Amino acid sequence: MxxxxxxxxxxxxxxxxxxxxxxxxxxxxxxxxxxxxxxxxxxxxxxxxxxxxxxxxxxxxxxxxxxxxxxxxxxxxxxxxxxxxxxxxxxxxxxxxxxxxxxxxxxxxxxxxxxxxxxxxxxxxxxxxxxxxxxxxxxxxMGRYAAAHLDDPSWRQGVLKCLFVGVPLDAVADLDRRSDAELARMVADYGNERVAAGRSVPSDAWRILNHDPDAVAGRLPAPAAASTAPAQSEED
Amino acid sequence: MRVFDPHIHMTSRTTDDYARMYAAGVRALTEPAFWLGQPRTSVGSFCDYFDGLLGWERFRAAQYGIRHHCTIALNPKEANDPRCVEVLDVLPRYLAKDGVVAVGEVGFDSMTDDEEKVFVRQLDLAGEHDLPVLVHTPHRDKAAGTRRTLELVAASGLPPERVLVDHLNETTVGMVADSGCWMGFSIYPDTKMDEHRMVRILADRGLDRMIVNSAADWGHSDPLKTIATGRAMLGHGFTDDDVDRVLWQNPVAFYGQSGRLLLDDEGAGIETGPSATFEGNSVLRGQRPSGQEE
Structure with a gap:
């Protein structure tokens, strides 16, 4: 071969x-x-x-x-x-x-x-x-092909969907390179909804939130309040 | 009693049926592609149906501890509709897939020229894809349809032991026995064949190449008719081993000729855990069905 x-x-x-x-x-x-x-x-x-x-x-x-x-x-x-x-x-x-x-x-x-x-x-x-x-x-x-070709809005929605359905963010290629303030804002709002519903925030979310702390400031309770719970996948 | 139902249309049945079948001893089955009551009008409808047989239905069965296989073909009834004939062009992609254990159901419905053309083409496809064939025999003019079926099978050059001729009764079993093909019997609540007539045929002709199925679908039918036949056999004096031969070993031997049965956990590649989902959907709604082994 x-x-x-x-x-x-x-x-x-x-x-x-x-x-x-x-x-x-x-x-x-x-x-x-x-x-x-x-x-x-x-x-x-x-x-x-x-x-x-x-x-x-x-x-x-x-x-x-x-x-x-x-x-x-x-x-x-x-x-x-x-x-x-x-x-x-x-x-x-x-x-x-x-x-x-x-x-x-x-x-x-x-x-x-x-x-x-x-x-x-x-x-x-x-x-x-x-x-x-x-x-x-x-x-x-969400592998290398998406990292290279997917437009920003679709790629961000893809990452959010991974968090939502329980795909580990290790599956997402070039996560750090493509993460931006808008994705951090989306993930912060998602985390806020989870906290409001009394549910845990997937630990993977912090990989994105910590990437753009300015975009998260004021949108989500302090990380210490929610970050220790284990990741859970959505059933619905 | 362990049962391989070699012909059942689970797409038309409920998850309750899967649970009852498992509880009664059904551990594996084959779902032949057939028509759905409502005629299809395009090739796309067939493709979605085939995708369902290979995807969702296999997953759903696995959640209830049952191995699901299928056969793929353009059925005799819809072979007469020119809008559906192009499905022949996509069949090779489906016939190559894991868990597809035969070409079927093929054969005659109204004995038209179009049906014969499609039947012959699909016998050729079985040869090309190294698959056995499941042949449907017609409800009307059954004896003549069965005779013509056997002529076409002989002319195809396929070895008769790779062909199962289904929906037989007392009037058609003899010619199929003589042909060397496998003999299939659909045990129905009212029509076709019942379990007591079936037992008489087994007593007369022996168990060699004999296949019993429920053929349950969206009509009046019973997915536990295989079990009822096993009980009737025992009542007549057949042994547990005889029942196992008819209800398990024979269908496994016939479909096993495909080399694609999914009876061992290693080869199946199917998630069956309580959290397993199909495209995100679970049929269990968070609960494991009672009676399922872990």
Whole structure:
């Protein structure tokens, strides 16, 4: 496999790599075959978390995400003279994907940056994922691709949604770089609503509040009053 | 009694049914794609339905301790509607997915040319995707429909042991037995076949390649008819092992030919904990159903 394919599959063992290599060869010879090979990755290559402490792959790609990323990279290489076909296939794989496949498309987007015309398809997938209430999709949507491409209002809403549904902010790429005063204000107001309802404020909220203390001043009770409670996810 | 219901349309059933089925011994099932009573008018409706079979319904079943598989196809009834035929173009994407254990339900409804064309194409798809086939036999003119079905299966080149011909009765079982295909029986409260007739067929013909299902759907039907059949078998003198063979081992052997059954926890990849959600939705409303093993 090429150096790129090795790089995007750091957690696959030798057996999984050998199985993946067969699928990569099929995609290289016939990139259209990815439409049925991509769904089959879990049973043909590998399945499971790459980090046992992160079983749903919220912070880290799962093994099947890595293998599916490799297939998309191979398809992009095979279709390099007809990038619109790759763009169309990425949209179709997302549309027809189950949650595992959709998550893998989202995780693969940063590796497809160089494909001309991919941005609209990529952002459309990210927007769809952020409309769901599925932690796995929201977490994957807020990765490097969103950090690089999502406009400020959408990105801030994405971060707030992570806090709201219980996605750990470790899942959000470039959190410190993109956090700003407006996000801190939104999170402070969210925290205020939680406190008013007698509920705890997720501890992750302080990563944003502490980033822009001026924007928070006067909007939220003193951090000491609420910051010690453990994080809780919203049920509603 | 452990039961694999090889044909049941859970989309049309309630979570109470899942709880009753689990309590009675149902641990796994296959939900074939079929029509929904209300005709569909576009390919998009099919795709959303297939997505539901693979996503929400599998999740909902898992919350009640039941493994959910499905079969995917353009059903015979809607094969006659030109607005629906393009669904054939998207089938390959769905037939590649985990938990899809056969192409089905395919076959005849009114024995039209359009139905035959779609049936033959989908027999080819089963070969291309290395999947078994679940064949529906028609309610009207059943014997002639079953005969034509077997001719098409033979002509397709698919091995007969990879084909299950369903909704049989005393008049159609013989020709399917002779063909080498699996024999499916839908046990209904009033029509098709009841558990006592079923037991007589098993007593006459043995248990080889015999499959019993409830085919419960949105009509008058009973998701516990598999269990009732097991009890009737025991009442007739069949052993526990015989019942297990018909209600568990046979369907597992048939659908297991797909290599995609989700019967072990390791391969399933389904969250079943009390906090599990599907797209943020939980069917448990904060409570674990009684009787569920942990």
């Amino acid at each position: 090429s150096a790129t394919l090795e790089r995007v599959t750091p957690h696959l063992d030798g057996q999984a790599r050998a199985a993946l290599s067969t699928l990569v060869d099929e995609v290289t010879a016939n990139p259209g075959a990815i439409s049925t090979l991509f769904p089959a990755v879990g049973r043909r290559v590998a399945r499971g978390p790459s980090d046992a402490d992160d079983p749903d792959g919220l912070r880290t790609p799962r093994l099947e995400d890595e293998a599916r990323t490799a297939l998309l990279v191979a398809a992009a290489e095979a279709w390099h003279t007809e990038p619109h076909r790759l763009v169309d296939e990425v949209s179709q794989l997302y549309r027809y994907g189950d949650t595992d496949e959709k998550r893998a498309v989202l995780r693969a987007l940063p590796e497809l940056e160089a494909v001309p015309g991919i941005t609209d398809a990529g952002l459309s997938a990210v927007a769809d994922a952020l409309r769901t209430n599925d932690l796995r999709l929201i977490a994957a949507a």
